[in-house]
Amino acid sequence: DQQVKQNSPSLSVQEGRISILNCDYTNSMFDYFLWYKKYPAEGPTFLISISSIKDKNEDGRFTVFLNKSAKHLSLHIVPSQPGDSAVYFCAALTTSGTYKYIFGTGTRLKVLA
Amino acid sequence: DVKVTQSSRYLVKRTGEKVFLECVQDMDHENMFWYRQDPGLGLRLIYFSYDVKMKEKGDIPEGYSVSREKKERFSLILESASTNQTSMYLCASREGGPNEQFFGPGTRLTVL
Numbered sequence: 001d002q003q004v005k006q007n008s009p010s011l012s013v014q015e016g017r018i019s020i021l022n023c024d025y026t027n028s029m030f031d032y033f034l035w036y037k038k039y040p041a042e043g044p045t046f047l048i049s050i051s052s053i054k055d056k057n058e059d060g061r062f063t064v065f066l067n068k069s070a071k072h073l074s075l076h077i078v079p080s081q082p083g084d085s086a087v088y089f090c091a092a093l094t095t096s097g098t099y100k101y102i103f104g105t106g107t108r109l110k111v112l113a
Numbered sequence: 114d115v116k117v118t119q120s121s122r123y124l125v126k127r128t129g130e131k132v133f134l135e136c137v138q139d140m141d142h143e144n145m146f147w148y149r150q151d152p153g154l155g156l157r158l159i160y161f162s163y164d165v166k167m168k169e170k171g172d173i174p175e176g177y178s179v180s181r182e183k184k185e186r187f188s189l190i191l192e193s194a195s196t197n198q199t200s201m202y203l204c205a206s207r208e209g210g211p212n213e214q215f216f217g218p219g220t221r222l223t224v225l
Contacts, residue, residue: 032211033132043117043203043216051211089155094210097143100171105155108193 003027004092006104007027014112016056018076021107023090026071030092034101035064035075047088059093117142118215125182125223132191134220136204144207145187146214147171147179149200154202162187163209194224 005024013019023033031052036044042065050057050064050073057064070108077084091101120135138145146161148171158171159177168179176198180188187206191198201221207212 018181022173034213036216041219041221043205043218045216046213093211097205099209099211100114100158101214103148103156104164105153106123 002105003030003066004090004102004104006056006088006090006107008107009056010108010110012110012112016079017083019075019080019084019109019111021075021090021109023075023104024071025073025092025102027092027094027102028071029094030102031095032093032098033066033073034091035062036089036091036103037083037084038089038106040062040079044089077109080109080112082113085109085111117204117206117215119194119220121216121220122218123221125225126191126194127149127225128195130194130224131220132194132204132224134191134204134218134222135140135188136187136189137185137201138187138215139185139208140206140208140215141184142206143180143184143209146207147177147187147189147203148203148204148205150219151200159189177188194222196224198222199224 033050035047040045087106090104117138147159148156162181179191204217207214
């Protein structure tokens with residue numbers, strides 16, 4: 001049972017345009033969400049997070065939006081750059097539990113120059 | 114900066130061999146994790162540890178065991194490697210609470 005889903009396995013975007021990566025979850029107990037970026041042959045690196053008490057968090061070119069009623073979060077990258085080409089994972093956890101993160105299956109983003 | 118290191122980047126083993134994957138973190142983090150990453154399946158948690166000598170099963174612990182004798186070191190053991198354990202193995206560490214996890218570079222294990 002996949003509690004965190006990234007339904008788009010891949011996405012291609014032109015350089016300078018907006019990239020939107022989506023993530024859906026089923027467990028309403030999740031109250032903290034993170035995005036990680038992974039280059040080939042490297043470990044994932046943390047990008048941005050959001051608590052369920054917020055609906056938006058911004059860090060430079062990266063913004064995460066959370067829609068609790070729809071159990072949906074999205075990562076916006078504006079403007080997209082070729083160096084953003086990577087696999088992006090969303091992760092969710094319940095802060096009242098054991099802080100076990102549940103990861104999505106990942107979306108491969110390709111930014112075309 | 115937190116550094117998480119893994120003992121090997123690439124490893125090739127034969128079916129039935131015992132395999133040790135070592136992970137070391139240098140930031141005194143309480144929590145350490147072992148994941149495997151497979152295409153289309155994302156990161157799946159094998160085992161985690163929230164303190165020395167403490168361990169908990171993740172989502173796919175079958176065929177694996179772990180050891181945490183020191184706070185900075187978390188080992189993953191494949192008692193008898195099988196071909197379906199060919200994968201990318203990622204170690205991570207984290208302070209207590211809802212904080213970011215820091216990942217190592219990964220070990221690409223191939224079992225022949």
